[in-house]
Amino acid sequence: MSKYGFSMIVMLLELLFVFWLFFYLGDINQDLWILVVTLLTIGTIFSIVNRSMTPESKVTWLLITFIPVVGALIYLMFGERRLSRKELKQLRNMDSMKFREDNSYELRLALKKTNKSAFGIIKSLLSMDHNADVYDGTASRYFSSGEDMYLAMLEDLREAKKFIFLEYYIIEEGKMWGSILEILKEKAAQGVEVKVLYDDIGCMATLPGDYTQILRSYGIYAYKFNKVIPRMTVAYNNRDHRKILVVDGQVGYTGGINLADEYINHVERFGHWKDGGIRLDGRAVKALTRLFLLNWYINRGEITDFDKYHLENQAVEGAGLYIPYGSGPKPMYKSQVGKNVYQNIISQATDYVYITTPYLIIDYDLTEDIKNAAMRGVDVRIVTPYVTDKKLIQPITRGSYRELLAAGVRIYEYTPGFIHSKNVIADDELAVVGTINFDYRSLVHHYENAVLLYKTPILSDIKADFEEIFKVSKEVYDGVFKSTWYQSLLKEIVQLFAPML
Template identity: 70%
Template structure:
């Protein structure tokens, strides 16, 4: 065992996991004890609980794959129903429901958004339909023009511009990240944050506790607060069994003065800028938004911040006013997350609608390809309609088991005419889609169950913006250095096939 793993085991995280496992053993032990003391009552109770669990799963609103997985689990006596009760469905407390309603009442779309949408409806009904669907699912999302967007084809190029923008901050800096790790990238950013905090700039940082469990000390927020940075953990790990731990904050957002925002696949760690090498060349991407659309980023960050902190304040105090820019096209920042926080799978639906509306081509990059039946069928149907559908995944994986499942999806897609590529130089982590040279998405949302069903995510939908030209250029460069996969080149052993089938079966609940 490495020193880092031993340190993690002996930390508060190891302690919390130990307590949670003990809670599970106590619950199961009580059921077994009841079975010995009153076997008839125990049998009746097990049957009733199992039936109630099965009825609940069948009638619950969830995708078919998740139902099948949970039904299989529910048929395991005692263990299955208890597992579903504890982890199957997240329920909001009254306090959380009250906070959500309060936040939603504070988010009002601007008058000019209605004018933009009506104008788009006249010009392009397909694009209007995609955007209308998005706005109906995500109350924070809105349509913006007068916004400049700049696409970055690598983490290192985006990092350099981030540093320049951070140095110019005058009012506030907000950061929300899944992974932060000490090194060249984070230390260079932290130095500027400290300087700005000393100058009176408000600095708020939110990072995922589980995402940073192996990269930051458990008391790192205390260290940051001592430097003038208001830092907090998202879903802080405590010794308590809760389904909320499965809903991680996978977003990557940086906001400067409510004027400039960054998002994409890039976390704040050195592999993302290729300062260190882990899986060959780390291919990532991101986007810089400057202008009116940053208002949506600011609202999104503050909503997450308030819910995590258990406090609500007026958004207006955070200087939502910003200077519009002369950027062309429309920009729609949006977010996605688990039920019941979000009523629909926003990320999946946006992808599906864009694919369904495509007429010429759809290009996709994703590090993981574990899509559900509906999304897979949309991809296949687009190819069957004659759309040039291309998906690029990594050649060198960060998780070998997940690559097995990803490659397991190839034959079905290839049979429909979808073209599959693997990025030869290393690990491709960017999450982007380009459709017909007119619409694109850049963000944090992978084509897998975790991103589409369980995680808190975010992205930007772009329509006829200048940055789409750069995104198309990036895809052309990716295709040049990637190896196309053909049916006869796919080779897997029986052992690999077995592992793939097992992981695929339980993917919806992992």
Template identity: 40%
Template sequence: MRKFLQRALNRVVITAIIVLLQVGFFLLEILRWGNYYVGIAFVLRLLSFCAVVYIIWRPNNPAVKLAWVVPILTFPLFGGVMYLFFGHVIVPRKLRDSMERTNALVQKNLVQDEEVQKELAQTDQAVANQSGYLLSYAGTPVWNHTASTYFPEGLPYWETLLADLEKAQHFIFLEYFILAEGTMWNAVLEILQRKAKEGVEVRLIYDDVGSVFLLPKKYHETIEKKGIKCVAFNRLVPFMSLVLNNRDHRKIVVIDGKVGYTGGINMSDEYINYRHPYGEHWKDSGIRIEGEAVWNFTVMFLQMWNMSRYTEEDYGRYRYHFKEPLMAKGYVQPYMDTPFDEEIVGENVYLNMIGNARKYVYIYTPYLVTDNEMITALKLASKRGVDVRIVTPGVPDKKFVYWLTQSNYQNLIEAGVGIYQYTPGFIHSKCVLCDDELATVGTINFDYRSFYHHFECGVFLYQADAIRTLKKDMEETFAVSEKITLEWCRDKFVKINIVGPILKLFSPLL
């Protein structure tokens, strides 16, 4: 029943319902229900017209504008309604006010150490420029003296996380897109309950839509009764949620301000391969950091918490002051992206890395549903001699999105890009690696959802400990994946050359 509801209420089905409603209005016209039809149709068409004008006026990517304008004009009666719900046109005043208040606190608490910035610039000016972009547009400083550990699978991530949670003495912050009852989450919850009883402050944020079919109703109230402070982010209220498209897709854990985690891994049993919903294996990635850079994650979590439940202005009491600097290589810069500004930080980080790559760019992504700028950047990198490789799933979790992903293969392969499908099953990792020294690991998919609609986060790494392990994992993944050829694409002509381009018209909704 739960799986049926998930499928029945996803964005594709909702879009199909809107199309059916459009047809229904035409039937009403045929049946000469003119008095009702004319007035309602006028209002809806006016809304669609206003939506198109607004889209053209906004300083957005032209490809995104076109992808919205086409379905709105194709279905003018309900196109405007569709954009109102999925295009985050209206930001409620309460949410906007809380964002402005929390942004001021972020700026106050996240301050760049100028010596670290100068040191990075002396090492590599191009990397310093990328880091400076994140400081200017995401508001997050770069740090040294921070150890990083990359996890190529969900199971070692989970096991290490459990051990770190057991050591917590002061506070634990957790933020996840998906929570699902089962072995993975229950083990974490048991420790959280026990720590809360010991006097450790425990806070949890989960996305209400991401977990809506996986948790009991009003689960946040159940968690509160266990002594854990809990927020269900942007709660889904049917017919009233005008920002339901903007989800908290981040995965963050902070323990005592000393240790932080992020990556693609949610709290559900498939992420540790205790369940196998798509193929024989679910591959995901995570990263653990320890040191000064954890402060970025602490502030990022508190910002999201205060957006939902404003509780404090003193972030400083959650900052850990290390007595001795950690002896760790490289630079670490946790960063965030929000859908409520005009800066597409997540995509721009990827574009900058691809554009500056000299030898190779390796990419993990579960979805390749992106704009012309990204496709062009990948092709140009390959054409100038960079070894560009992308790993996508061998078994899909969403078929329409999978077909749309595959529709990009031929164009990229013809430019020399290597496309690999993960044969054992589904890959959910979101990682980019360049030239043995630059990487990012986080929550940001190569799709419109992550680039334009979700709250996201990642860790930007330069010459850090985790990079070597990430490269080893990627090389091993290529070895067990199928390299896609032009012949493979031609054998799937209908899916790639007919179905795919049609789906691209509706790509913002997928």
């Protein structure tokens, strides 16, 4: 039996024991038990009402609480993740990791004078993610496929001299990871510091349970994010969905592309795998370095000298502004950063907004923002997959179509296969390339990252990629598309319970 199977069995036994003990105490003294259950339910209701969370989350948990007898117990077990003292201490220590740019204030001041709308979007982002900053002096390259980005990554890895950081949701043994690993082994032998952080649940089916030990035997510092252990905890809901590669603090990569062969179409799982990514060279890479160190430190708590990674990386000639940022669960982030960035871009668009997302499972607020943009005349287009990787998700995604189509949103399904890119572009001025899906898990629970781009040269490449996607995708028309009753039902059920999933 694998360690994951063993952990699942132990956690199930823990859950069954808690409920057995709860009902066993009721058999001993029923009157006292009823009083305890009543007080527990009332206390839970007050806790939910006074807790800072989205209205839909409150409604969901209140409904759960009213399940006879066990509702309050479910909330106490799964309703809120409480950080340990060690994690809280690590969060406080992160204040010393400020990689601030000397010219950040001047860049924002100049932007405010020329484009107040873009300034407001960026200012809002910086207020939500205190670790983010505005960068110039950066060149970038957009990749419309995992194949092209993979080859560029290999070239940069071979040039590493000081350190290499990799943080990925999925790593799978095969051609892509195998060729990267060979370079990492060579670099580690040469004295280059190599750190690898991967999500334990994300790699549960793709890597052996002892893979960190294998990597360490090559001289690579490797750890699992949020390691699965035989303990029932809601913390497992917060996965590390980021995709970050940093080389010497000078070059960085991010986007939707994990380190597995379907992402470079070496193997075919769901037709042609369409993805997107970005390469940064210059000052903005400091932010990707910091994002990696934040999750490494929260997970390991071992780094004490952050300044040695705060290299004075060379500014590169390039126009526009770059704002790499993170998003994630509370209390690391005080608001839904990824969702708010999307909302601000959509709400302030005047000409067009194009979106690619593999999943479309969004709440009332974001749905209304998208509808309102279309109703005021903005050309809003959303591309989702025609070939899905999760059969249950596609009916839920399609259940959202009718309401959006009625408001004038244009919806496309990528017919060659599965589209996995998470890109947004608006008005030839702003774009987002990153890991953040339009679904609850990405917008609420997962640790995510992205880059907000303002008037950078690659905006034309991103828009051109969208135009090519539209050409090979099938547009969904209101009146032609027939949503079934179960698709609408699934959508409503998921919207109701998604905030707690």
